[in-house]
Amino acid sequence: MKLKAAILKTLSRRTYSGEFRPESFRNILIVRPAKIGDTICMFPLIRELKKSLPDASIDVYTSTYNNFMFKYAKQVRRVYTKHKERNVLGTVLDLIKMRHNHYDLVIDTLDIRFGKVLALLFIRPDWLIANTGFERRYGLDNSDLGLYYKLNTWKPIHTADRLLEFLQLLGVRDYDSRMEFPIGTDSISFAESFLKPYRTCHLVGLNAEASDLGRSILDEELVEICRGIRDHDNKLRILLFATPDRREHMRSLIDQTKLDNVILEDHTKSIFDVAALVSFLNVMISPNTSFVHIASAFNIPTVAIFQNDAKDISFWSPRSSQYRIIKPLDASSTIRGFSTAETTSAAIELLAD
Numbered sequence: 001m002k003l004k005a006a007i008l009k010t011l012s013r014r015t016y017s018g019e020f021r022p023e024s025f026r027n028i029l030i031v032r033p034a035k036i037g038d039t040i041c042m043f044p045l046i047r048e049l050k051k052s053l054p055d056a057s058i059d060v061y062t063s064t065y066n067n068f069m070f071k072y073a074k075q076v077r078r079v080y081t082k083h084k085e086r087n088v089l090g091t092v093l094d095l096i097k098m099r100h101n102h103y104d105l106v107i108d109t110l111d112i113r114f115g116k117v118l119a120l121l122f123i124r125p126d127w128l129i130a131n132t133g134f135e136r137r138y139g140l141d142n143s144d145l146g147l148y149y150k151l152n153t154w155k156p157i158h159t160a161d162r163l164l165e166f167l168q169l170l171g172v173r174d175y176d177s178r179m180e181f182p183i184g185t186d187s188i189s190f191a192e193s194f195l196k197p198y199r200t201c202h203l204v205g206l207n208a209e210a211s212d213l214g215r216s217i218l219d220e221e222l223v224e225i226c227r228g229i230r231d232h233d234n235k236l237r238i239l240l241f242a243t244p245d246r247r248e249h250m251r252s253l254i255d256q257t258k259l260d261n262v263i264l265e266d267h268t269k270s271i272f273d274v275a276a277l278v279s280f281l282n283v284m285i286s287p288n289t290s291f292v293h294i295a296s297a298f299n300i301p302t303v304a305i306f307q308n309d310a311k312d313i314s315f316w317s318p319r320s321s322q323y324r325i326i327k328p329l330d331a332s333s334t335i336r337g338f339s340t341a342e343t344t345s346a347a348i349e350l351l352a353d
Contacts, residue, residue: 002138002139004114004138005138005139005140007114008112008114008117008138008140008145009140009144009145009146011117011118011121012117012121012145012146012147013146014146014147015146016127016149018126020127020149020150022052022053022105022170022171023053024104025053025056025104025105025127026055026056026057026104027056027057027059027101027102027103027104027105028049028053028056028057028058028059028103028104028105028106028107029058029059029060029061029098029101029103029105029106029107029123029125030042030045030046030049030058030059030060030061030106030107030109031060031061031106031107031108031109031110031116031120032060032061032062032066032109032110033061033062033063033065033066033081033082033110034062034063034065034066035063035065035066035290036065036066036069036271036290036293037289037290037292037293037316038066038159039062039066039069040069040179040181040290040293040294040296040297041158041159041160041163041179041293042109042160042163043073043179043180043181043182043297044160044163044164044175044176044177044178044179044180045160045163045164045166045167046058046060046073046075046076047075047176047180048164048167048172048175048176049075049166049167049170050075051175052167052170052172052175053170056104057077058075058076058077059076059077059078059079059080059098059101059103060076060078060079060080061080061081061082061094061098061119062079062080062081062082063081063082064081064082064083064084067079067081068270068271069271071184071272072182072183072184072272073182074182080094080095080097080098081094082094082119095119095122095123098123099122099123099124102124102125102126103123103125103126104125104126104127105125105126105127105128105129106120106123106125106127106128106129107129107130107166108120108128108129108130108131108142108148109130109131109163109166110130110133111133111134111135111137111141111142112133112135112136112137112138112140112141112142112144112145113137114137114138117145117147120147121147127149128147128148128149129148129149129150129151129152129166129169129170130142130147130148130151130152131151131152131153131154131162131165131166132151132152132153132154133154134154141154150169151169152165152166152168152169156311156314156315157314157315158314158315158316158317158319159315159316160177160179160319161177164177177319179293179296179297179299179319180297181275181293181294181297181298183272183275183276183279184272186272187270187272187273187275187276188276188279190267190268190273190276191273191276191277191279191280192280194267194277195239195277195280198237198263201235201236201237202233202235202236202237202282202351203236203237203238203239203280203281203282203283204229204236204237204238204239204281204282204283204284204285204347204351205238205239205241205277205278205281205283205284205285205286205291205295205300206222206225206226206238206239206240206241206262206284206285206286207240207241207284207285207286207287207289207291208221208222208240208241208242208287209241209242209243209246209287209289210287210288210289211289214307214333214334214335214336215287215288215307215333215334215335216287216335217287217305217335219253221338221340222240222253223253223257223259224340224341224344225285225340225343225344225347226238226240226257226259226261226262227259228340228341228343228344228345229261229344229347229348230259230260230261232344232348233348234261236261236351237261237262237263238259238261238262238263239263239265239277239281240254240262240263240264240265241265241274241277241291242264242265247264247266250264251264265277271290274294275294275297275298278291278294278295278298278300279298279300281295281300282300282301282350282351283300283301283302283303283347283350283351284300284301284302284303285302285303285305285343285347286302286303286304286305287304287305287306287335288304288305288306288307288312288316292304292316292317292318293316293319295318295320296318296319296320299320299321300320301320301321301322301323301350301351301353302318302320302322302323302324302350303323303324303326303343303346303347303350304317304318304323304324304325304326305325305326305327305335305338305343306325306326306327306335307327307328307331307332307333307334307335308327308328308329308330308331308332309331309332309333313325313327322350322353323350324346324349324350326338326339326342326343326346
């Protein structure tokens, strides 16, 4: 650890000269190899950056978990990828391309990482800005490196707001924090076609799956929520989202428990198709996953189920104009103990508003 810290501090020594003039920047790179939810939280920054610097071209350095997310982002010129270890050559080739682009500015959105620092040193932008970071590694955070011209202090605020704060380092104070997720017209057409038989119904979206079982809605909890909504109004329809490998399980669960008010989402081929379906909902129910951020991008009223963790809620809470947060009474890293009755009631309240 001490050796890595010493190497990073030595390699990252840099003296900036010249005038920092954001209005003159023409090539900008945003470093954000992240997952779907993190990426949706970045779209406001991209939109507002392009609005503030309309003559600049914006590229993004992504990962295999989010490089496909920018297909319809008109403000993004090129997408580069940090590939998995088995495709090191792909990463190296993209690093070479980024170096050849000669960026005026790189916005580093990540906590300190050894490999990231080496990549930034290789890309060699004229100016580098960053956030100090949430997590320290090797006894350091980004502020301990001489690599950056300016840094924001890390704050316990929503991820989208923390990303938007980079604009302040560029002298931009007036910006729009509204969420968005560009998805394309083909996905909208798919959603309209899929939902056509239910066009007279109020639709409640329900996603049960999270990154781990502890933060996912279990089968019995899902059934209780669906039955609670049906007991309130049997004309309401629930659109149940499931990953392809879980669809048959969910189909069987619906049949076995006779949930005649549940429609299983099917035939989606991309995250854009999924998002298009969400955009037509009246309410979305989900654990803390990308569905919360997708719903926020379309201002869909949301019931978000979180573990009882104030920091996690502040970082990732819904940004829709109407939402409810459901959490268990006891602090934990899971959502076990959350109230399905409270979840149902919250969804019904949002439908009535």
